[in-house]
Amino acid sequence: EAGVTQFPSHSVIEKGQTVTLRCDPISGHDNLYWYRRVMGKEIKFLLHFVKESKQDESGMPNNRFLAERTGGTYSTLKVQPAELEDSGVYFCASSLSVEQFFGPGTRLTVL
Amino acid sequence: AQSVTQPDIHITVSEGASLELRCNYSYGATPYLFWYVQSPGQGLQLLLKYFSGDTLVQGIKGFEAEFKRSQSSFNLRKPSVHWSDAAEYFCAVVLGAGSYQLTFGKGTKLSVIP
Numbered sequence: 001e002a003g004v005t006q007f008p009s010h011s012v013i014e015k016g017q018t019v020t021l022r023c024d025p026i027s028g029h030d031n032l033y034w035y036r037r038v039m040g041k042e043i044k045f046l047l048h049f050v051k052e053s054k055q056d057e058s059g060m061p062n063n064r065f066l067a068e069r070t071g072g073t074y075s076t077l078k079v080q081p082a083e084l085e086d087s088g089v090y091f092c093a094s095s096l097s098v099e100q101f102f103g104p105g106t107r108l109t110v111l
Numbered sequence: 112a113q114s115v116t117q118p119d120i121h122i123t124v125s126e127g128a129s130l131e132l133r134c135n136y137s138y139g140a141t142p143y144l145f146w147y148v149q150s151p152g153q154g155l156q157l158l159l160k161y162f163s164g165d166t167l168v169q170g171i172k173g174f175e176a177e178f179k180r181s182q183s184s185f186n187l188r189k190p191s192v193h194w195s196d197a198a199e200y201f202c203a204v205v206l207g208a209g210s211y212q213l214t215f216g217k218g219t220k221l222s223v224i225p
Contacts, residue, residue, distance in 0.1 A: 004154070031211065033212065033213075035215075042217040042218065043203075043213075045214070056212060059212070091154070093213075098143055098160075098162070098205055099157065099160060101157070102147070102154045102155035105154055
């Protein structure tokens with residue numbers, strides 16, 4: 001069974017540009033989560049989808065971040081426009097219930 | 112405020128030595144508890160979890176953790192460390208009751224001396 005996949009693995013962009021991160025969850029997992037780890041800080045929750053609906057987006061830092069999960073399968077996280085403080089590793093996880101399975105993460109660098 | 116504390120940022124042990132990584136949480140009720148590991152270039156892998164029942168839980172790769180309610184702790188242990196255990200370890204909690212987001216500690220980086 002394939003695990004959670006994320007694309008790209010790395011992204012380097014300039015401040016003000018737009019970046020879209022993609023997450024493909026484990027097939028059949030209704031729950032999909034996004035997390036972020038900024039350098040030197042803890043991994044922090046961004047939001048939670050149940051199928052295509054946003055269950056909890058309390059961790060989204062501001063309105064420059066937009067997450068979607070069309071059709072309840074893969075999800076995208078768009079940052080527009082990117083700022084320097086958005087640099088970090090973005091993790092996606094999926095689950096059937098409590099136990100979450102993580103992808104390898106996307107390392108985003110904003111210059 | 113609700114929080115997870117991993118007091119050790121970096122630990123170095125010799126191969127074959129025992130290991131204990133500390134984790135304390137600050138919540139009103141007992142949350143679901145997890146330990147994850149991230150090896151270089153890899154994603155987060157679940158080592159073990161505690162939901163209820165026996166307070167000593169066994170995980171993968173020879174790790175175990177003990178939940179101590181009185182101390183609000185969930186420390187991770189391994190009796191004999193292998194060089195391949197060098198990685199970053201994260202303690203995390205879930206409050207449950209419909210909110211399954213993980214709250215993480217800052218992580219402990221483990222270095223292993225041959």
